[in-house]
Amino acid sequence: MGAELTRRDFLKLCALLGVGAVVTLYSSEIKRVVGQVAEQSGGKIHLIWLNLASDTGCTISMLQASNPDLIEAVEKLGISADFWKAIMTPDYDLGWVTAGYTQEDLSQVPLFNAALGNAPVDVLVVEGAPQIGTPQGSSQGYFCTTGKYNGSPVTGYDLLQKLAAKATYVVAVGQCSSFGGIPAASGNLTGAVSVRDALKNASVSTKHPIINIPGCPANPDWTLVTLATVLQGIDPDLDDQGRPKAFFTSYIHDNCPRRDAYNRGQMAKTFDDPVGCFWDLGCKGPITQSSCPVTRWNGGTGVCTLAGPMCWGCMHPSFPDPPTSEFFTQVQDTPTILGVNVDEVGEVAIAGTAGILAVHAIRRSIGKKEGEQEREKAAPPSEPPSEAKQ
Amino acid sequence: MTRTVVIDPVTRIEGELSLELNVDEASGTVASAKATGTLFRGFENIVLNRDPRDAAPILSAICGVCYCDHHVASVRAVEHAAGMTSYSSDYSTEQTSIPANAVLARNVVNGADWAYSHMVHILALAGPDYHLYGLIDALKPAYSLSGYADLLRQFIIPAQQYMNQAITLWGGKTPHPRATVPGGNPVRPTADVIEQTRIKVALARALTDIIIPVVWNYLTANAAQLGALGHGPGNFLSMGAFSDPTTSSGTDNMPLLIPRGVITYPGTTPAPFDPNKITENTSLSWYDQPPSQAVIGEQTPVPNMSSSPAYTWTKAPMYDGKVCETGPLAREYVSGIYPRLGRIIHGATSEVTVLPYSPNGSAFDRMTVEAVELLALVGSANTTPNLQFLGQPLNMSPVDVLRGLGLPQSGLLEGWLDGMQVGQPSYTSSYRNPGNAEGIGLWEAPRGSLLHWIRIGNSKVTDYQVLAPTTWNASPGGPLETSLVGTPVGQTGTNDDFRPAAYVVRSFNLCMACAIHAVDARGNDRYMRVG
Numbered sequence: 001m002g003a004e005l006t007r008r009d010f011l012k013l014c015a016l017l018g019v020g021a022v023v024t025l026y027s028s029e030i031k032r033v034v035g036q037v038a039e040q041s042g043g044k045i046h047l048i049w050l051n052l053a054s055d056t057g058c059t060i061s062m063l064q065a066s067n068p069d070l071i072e073a074v075e076k077l078g079i080s081a082d083f084w085k086a087i088m089t090p091d092y093d094l095g096w097v098t099a100g101y102t103q104e105d106l107s108q109v110p111l112f113n114a115a116l117g118n119a120p121v122d123v124l125v126v127e128g129a130p131q132i133g134t135p136q137g138s139s140q141g142y143f144c145t146t147g148k149y150n151g152s153p154v155t156g157y158d159l160l161q162k163l164a165a166k167a168t169y170v171v172a173v174g175q176c177s178s179f180g181g182i183p184a185a186s187g188n189l190t191g192a193v194s195v196r197d198a199l200k201n202a203s204v205s206t207k208h209p210i211i212n213i214p215g216c217p218a219n220p221d222w223t224l225v226t227l228a229t230v231l232q233g234i235d236p237d238l239d240d241q242g243r244p245k246a247f248f249t250s251y252i253h254d255n256c257p258r259r260d261a262y263n264r265g266q267m268a269k270t271f272d273d274p275v276g277c278f279w280d281l282g283c284k285g286p287i288t289q290s291s292c293p294v295t296r297w298n299g300g301t302g303v304c305t306l307a308g309p310m311c312w313g314c315m316h317p318s319f320p321d322p323p324t325s326e327f328f329t330q331v332q333d334t335p336t337i338l339g340v341n342v343d344e345v346g347e348v349a350i351a352g353t354a355g356i357l358a359v360h361a362i363r364r365s366i367g368k369k370e371g372e373q374e375r376e377k378a379a380p381p382s383e384p385p386s387e388a389k390q
Numbered sequence: 391m392t393r394t395v396v397i398d399p400v401t402r403i404e405g406e407l408s409l410e411l412n413v414d415e416a417s418g419t420v421a422s423a424k425a426t427g428t429l430f431r432g433f434e435n436i437v438l439n440r441d442p443r444d445a446a447p448i449l450s451a452i453c454g455v456c457y458c459d460h461h462v463a464s465v466r467a468v469e470h471a472a473g474m475t476s477y478s479s480d481y482s483t484e485q486t487s488i489p490a491n492a493v494l495a496r497n498v499v500n501g502a503d504w505a506y507s508h509m510v511h512i513l514a515l516a517g518p519d520y521h522l523y524g525l526i527d528a529l530k531p532a533y534s535l536s537g538y539a540d541l542l543r544q545f546i547i548p549a550q551q552y553m554n555q556a557i558t559l560w561g562g563k564t565p566h567p568r569a570t571v572p573g574g575n576p577v578r579p580t581a582d583v584i585e586q587t588r589i590k591v592a593l594a595r596a597l598t599d600i601i602i603p604v605v606w607n608y609l610t611a612n613a614a615q616l617g618a619l620g621h622g623p624g625n626f627l628s629m630g631a632f633s634d635p636t637t638s639s640g641t642d643n644m645p646l647l648i649p650r651g652v653i654t655y656p657g658t659t660p661a662p663f664d665p666n667k668i669t670e671n672t673s674l675s676w677y678d679q680p681p682s683q684a685v686i687g688e689q690t691p692v693p694n695m696s697s698s699p700a701y702t703w704t705k706a707p708m709y710d711g712k713v714c715e716t717g718p719l720a721r722e723y724v725s726g727i728y729p730r731l732g733r734i735i736h737g738a739t740s741e742v743t744v745l746p747y748s749p750n751g752s753a754f755d756r757m758t759v760e761a762v763e764l765l766a767l768v769g770s771a772n773t774t775p776n777l778q779f780l781g782q783p784l785n786m787s788p789v790d791v792l793r794g795l796g797l798p799q800s801g802l803l804e805g806w807l808d809g810m811q812v813g814q815p816s817y818t819s820s821y822r823n824p825g826n827a828e829g830i831g832l833w834e835a836p837r838g839s840l841l842h843w844i845r846i847g848n849s850k851v852t853d854y855q856v857l858a859p860t861t862w863n864a865s866p867g868g869p870l871e872t873s874l875v876g877t878p879v880g881q882t883g884t885n886d887d888f889r890p891a892a893y894v895v896r897s898f899n900l901c902m903a904c905a906i907h908a909v910d911a912r913g914n915d916r917y918m919r920v921g
Contacts, residue, residue, distance in 0.1 A: 051406070053429060053431050054454070054903070055404075055451050055452060055453050055454035055455075055457075055903045056404045056405065056453075056454040056455060056903060057451065057453075057454020057455075057457060057565040057566060058454065058565075059454070060454050060455055060510075060564075060565050061454075061564075061565055063510070063547060063550060063551070064551055064554050064564065064565075066551070069543065069547055070547065071539050071542050071543040071547060072543070074539075075539065085399055085401050085402075086401075086402065086403075086404060086515075087402065087514060087515075135430070135676070135693050135694070135695045136678070136693065136694040136695065136696060137694050137695040137696020137697065138695035138696070142695060143429065143430045143431075143693070144406065144428065144429045144430070145406070145408075145428040145429075146398075146399050146406060146428065147398045147399055147408075148396055148398050148408070153398075153408075153428065156429075181451075182433075182436065182448055182451045183431045183436075185436045185448070186436070187435045187436040187437070187438055187439070188431075188432055188435065188436050189432045189435055189693060190430060190431060190432055190693075192431070216451060216566055217454065217565045217566060269819075270576075270817065270819040271571060271573070271576035271817055271819070272574070272576040272577075272578055272815055272816060272817040274578055292563075297558060297562070297563035297564070298551070298554050298555045298558040298563060298564060299551065299555060301555040301558040301559060302555075302558035302559060302561070302562050302563055303562055303563065304562035304563055304567075304568070304569075305562070306562060307558070307559065307560060307561055307562040307567075307569055307576075307577045308561060308562025308563065308567060308568060308569045309562070309569055309571070309576040309577070312447050312568050314566070320444070320447065320448050325440065325441070325444050326440070326441045326443075326444055327441070327443065327444050327447055328441065328443050328444070329441075
């Protein structure tokens with residue numbers, strides 16, 4: 001594993017290699033760096049994990065974190081998870097404490113104490129999409145309420161505004177909070193939007209730019225590394241979608257375990273092809289930016305393009321709407337001319353791509369309809385801004 | 391004289407639940423309870439007009455805990471619509487044209503999903519209510535545990551991670567492996583992937599063999615107290631899971647390891663299950679639709695919060711006009727496994743004559759069955775005869791329990807791996823979207839019965855209904871509300887006052903996100919209303 005990493009080296013490496021690669025290569029060093037953060041903070045870091053329109057999958061995903069695991073991270077970062085509904089320990093067990101609370105005694109209710117009282121909020125993690133719609137016969141935001149205050153249900157949208165204005169950092173973990181995700185998909189009735197759009201709608205500004213870690217679910221290793229970074233007081237380098245560039249610059253297709261097959265023009269005709277590239281069957285790897293193939297999932301056990309059977313585009317800003325769906329339809333528009341963003345990919349990754357480009361160009365030319373080549377040559381279609389989901 | 395206590399949000403469950411308990415001061419017990427689901431997302435509406443195959447990768451996100459189950463239920467509904475899979479007329483067996491390996495791979499994936507979900511529920515969600523079953527003290531001498539964090543780090547987190555890694559081998563990642571598609575489960579069962587899965591199961595087993603006896607002995611030592619809590623309506627429903635393609639009939643006529651059936655109070659033997667007998671009542675739910683509709687063919691939800699006296703997003707499903715409980719207790723009652731466990735214990739001690747401990751179900755029954763299901767899935771190598779009941783030695787080990795139940799010692803997961811034909815396909819590309827068709831996907835999620843129903847028109851989704859386990863259990867007038875009535879409430883002014891209520895609530899392993907997307911019951915036939 002080489003020489004000892006210093007904290008400064010760690011960040012430099014993240015920038016150079018992408019955090020995914022760093023997580024894979026330097027797991028023990030990361031654990032040590034995380035420990036250094038805790039020393040620096042000199043006390044508890046107050047974290048509120050707020051669930052909005054979600055399925056709790058990103059919380060379950062956090063249980064799968066391996067480098068470091070969730071307990072290590074919480075302990076070493078000195079995190080006090082003042083409110084994390086799904087997995088909070090009995091000491092902070094709001095539900096049953098609430099049973100005895102009085103309206104004056106906010107201190108008994110960690111969530112309200114943080115949102116409406118004086119308790120500090122260092123990091124607000126949002127899992128799930130805020131819903132800004134108004135149900136018939138009710139008021140704005142009532143598709144999701146959490147708790148009662150002064151006898152009335154408190155909407156998730158209201159809690160988000162209060163907590164986001166107060167928090168030092170706001171981290172949107174998962175597809176729903178980052179981009180709206182499935183709750184905000186075409187056909188939804190609830191006005192679900194991203195955290196960014198909800199706060200814009202409410203004219204609430206945050207102390208630091210909102211960090212989006214998209215994915216259904218968010219990769220837990222990236223979430224913990226991002227938290228470790230912001231807790232060092234360093235804003236991670238974000239792209240225009242608010243995503244840490246370290247994880248979301250390259251396309252899945254670029255680093256896909258099946259990439260060699262693609263380079264050879266070996267295209268799978270059925271989903272049980274153990275080797276071939278799934279482009280023709282609808283794989284969304286060519287249009288989805290993420291380091292999934294590098295970090296992989298569940299402690300490095302797998303990734304969707306190996307066994308999933310393909311990429312479903314769950315980190316694409318438009319998931320699950322076009323162009324990620326129809327899922328079983330071949331993607332046509334690629335973000336860059338040949339699925340490789342030459343500007344963004346470092347020199348290491350570029351090595352050997354000359355051959356890739358040639359093979360790809362040949363393959364894409366065969367049987368191509370008139371006009372498609374023109375589209376490929378045109379400027380890359382930018383991914384729809386998150387506003388498009390409203 | 392009653393006082394109203396609001397518990398909102400209820401923590402350590404999945405999703406948004408508000409509970410209102412009316413406590414009778416004189417008796418110190420819960421007189422009536424109202425369970426309110428406080429989040430609506432509207433999944434059925436979102437999948438309309440999409441390619442039928444696109445429903446599953448979207449609907450898996452109904453639940454971030456039992457993702458494999460919603461996914462496979464949707465795929466099965468689509469395969470049923472396409473004529474690839476069919477049910478026998480009494481719904482007791484299935485026929486399919488997908489390969490046997492695919493059926494087994496789905497069993498492995500969903501069995502591992504049950505196992506991880508049970509681990510998380512027993513240990514991390516409900517566990518704190520039970521002082522973690524004394525696990526920390528019991529394990530301290532051998533494993534130097536200093537507290538909950540150590541227990542999480544050394545046992546709970548790794549055990550559930552091994553199960554999730556097993557799923558990942560067949561599905562790419564968790565949560566939300568979207569690998570199963572109409573036609574099968576594409577990862578080919580090579581000797582390598584089978585062996586890797588076995589290793590994950592063995593690693594989990596090494597941990598559950600330490601944990602399960604401690605949990606068992608804690609629960610059974612408190613059987614009298616826990617058995618008196620959480621009595622439900624006494625009607626139990628199972629929609630069946632884990633079809634077996636390894637009999638001589640192959641995939642032409644597959645029996646179900648977890649059979650379908652309904653037990654109706656005061657009866658104790660299951661009647662055949664028929665999905666056409668399910669209705670959903672919305673008279674107390676925030677929807678604008680006829681108060682009662684058959685779930686097969688039900689309209690997609692129209693939210694409306696102005697309809698009084700509605701108080702929840704959860705609908706009220708009924709089977710043949712009856713409120714039913716669903717979950718591990720219900721299905722292992724229907725399967726006969728749990729009553730058989732009672733006979734085994736009865737053979738070793740005179741303390742209990744029959745299981746379920748309460749004919750209406752109880753906190754004890756629900757938690758114990760879940761531990762036994764976990765044991766059955768992962769298997770055991772533990773032959774130490776230290777199991778007890780009500781504190782009395784049974785002279786039985788976990789392995790003895792499995793043998794007595796007629797279950798494989800190496801566990802169901804390994805059994806399904808054993809049944810795979812290495813190198814043979816686990817996927818067929820013969821699936822085509824039907825033009826106009828309907829399909830039903832019946833399955834059991836870790837926390838109970840799951841039904842997906844799809845209607846396809848012009849090869850697009852034109853109607854969809856999901857009926858999830860917690861919709862049954864947390865419905866207005868449903869098993870959760872019923873079970874809370876009579877629960878003692880303390881007078882100390884501390885959290886402990888509500889510990890018995892916590893036992894009851896968390897014994898259902900609630901998943902509110904699953905419960906609300908949408909559900910119905912017979913309007914005239916007022917269901918069992920409490921209070």
